[in-house]
Amino acid sequence: MKQPPAWRSGATTRAGARAARGGERVAFNATPLLAVKLPRWRSMLLLFLLFCAFTLLAGRAFYLQGGIGTDFLQRQGEARYARTLEVPATRGKVTDRNGVVLAASVPARAIWAIPEDVDLAPRELAQLAQLLQMPVSELKRKLAAEDRNFVYLRRQVEPEVAERIAALKIEGIHASREFKRHYPEGPTAAHVIGFTDVEGRGQEGIELALESTLAGRAGSRRVIKDRLGRIVDGDWQRMPVDGRDVVLSIDHRIQYVAFSALKDAVEAHRAKAGAVVVLDVKTGEVLALANWPSFDPNRRDRWDAATLRNRALTDTFEPGSTLKPFSIAAALDAGRVSPELRVQTAPGRMTIGGRTIGDAHPHGVLTVAEVVAKSSNVGTAKIALDLPAQTLWQTYTAAGFGQAPSGASAGFSGAVAGRLRPYEAWRPIEQATIAYGYGVSVSLLQLARAYTIFARNGDVVPLTMMRTEAPPAGVQVIKPETARAMRRMLELAVGDEGTAPAARIAGYRVAGKTGTARKLQNGRYVNAYVASFAGFAPASDPRIVVAVMIDEPDTARGRYYGGDVAAPVFAQIVAGALRTLQVPPDGAVDKVQGRPIEPPRPPLQRLAEVAWVAQ
């Protein structure tokens, strides 16, 4: 049986008895009544359990803070405040040679939606559709795709519009940053510059050719954001590399002159298309390169595939008479003929190997210079047939025909080589026709480049779309004296007796050659023409080469000759370009195309400063 607890049987203890007996005071804490006798193992057990618990805690703490579980917790923590941000690189600008922006990226917004989150009142829907410039039905259709959790409503929206959309505070509509490429010159320089896709990757022209230079590289950074979304600390970052700017050789003023002259001519002659190339003779820089029809690179929705083609680079044509100077130059260079040598071209027909070639008008006896000026096929054929085929081929090849121009680094994407068959395969009739520009195909860029051998001293330089400071070294094609002789002949070709008096301008001596070539369709020559003109100015010390090509001018009115169609375009462009370049005049100014001029009205100003006068 168990003993009763001591405090219950207090009276039986000695001290208790003493206190009871004598009223002797005992301190409370020493009261024997309170002296508890616990078994020692209980306290030990408790202590042990406490020890175990603390050990567990310490272990857990160690596990979480210093050991195995740490990574997980840190990741979880970071996931709540750290963000990896994409830092986009800005695409480089494209400018003309004077720093005028031709293409630049400007921030824009992409508006997107999570369809299932969007619940629009009809009024909001109308507002949103109006801001996005799309019909309500289209917006509804886009938002109806509930199975998708992401849909772009419109991309490349102006930031102001995006802000107004954000101000509507519609749930499920979001905006993200992106860039929009702007082309201030619009259709004028569209083919040169090309365009990018909606993601900012180059697709055509310079944008494609120099993609790696322009693009840059996006960076990223790891940051810590506070609850307000502000970036409060950075962890690491890889800086974005912005795309580099590209300075083209194009002069946007000359480009405009070329473009508008071409456009007017193509429209006036109801032609299918046209192209113009303007080169700097000294440096081989392309000062202007225009095509019509053109497109506005800012308005993607209105593009037509046919207008996107850079005809001056990618299309070849049989140039016809514009190639004659090269065969004449080959003969001059070989010492076979001199400019004064007389050639019988009567009766204006000539039969070679069973095929007959002919002139538009019979000319009789002509000097070699007159053969060029009057563009006699028979005379050219006779001179060329006197040459070894190899010599002619070599001159053509050295001038760049049949050769693709130096590649994409110079900015020519998609430039073609044209076609010049190997001379071993030429039959005499072919040698004759190739001499006056049939049976050989060239691009307008090649034609313009080839004319630099006359404009320079018989050498040719590689062309470039980039602004260059130092003129490159040329490769000699013909002798300098041959080039000089050809310059004089080509000046005669725009004289009163030549085929292109319309190419002349006041104040400058010009030189050049017309071409009117029948088009070959399905292996047959049809009643459609390519009118061309290639030339240079000022003739005394050439600065620019201009080549013009008009495809299929309207034949109905009988004005489809290079001299009627392409030469006036040349004159317009040369006048504008030389004024822009402030080239001092070298020619007579009292007569323009035989028309006398009255004295001027003051005030006098420097030539290039006044571009506009009162009507």
Next chain:
Amino acid sequence: MIGRGTLLLVAALLVASGLSLVTAQHLARSLFVDLERARQQSKALEAEGNRLRVELGRASQPAAVEAAARGLGLRPVDAARTVFLPAGEGVAAQTGAAR
């Protein structure tokens, strides 16, 4: 044994250092926020500059200039209305004027 005074001192130092760490961290972060804001501003200004350049390009486009000039009743100068001065002299030697 370490005296009570030393202990208090160390404790006070510890507290002070702890507080200064917090302050420094706060300061660093607020400076970082400022830096971030400045960076964003610089980006925005750069973008604005680009936008203005594009606008300038658009406004100085020859087509725009021509349209504006024609609106004012002007037309392009041609050689017929240009006075040509011989090099080195201030005298009009060869002249040309409009129809």
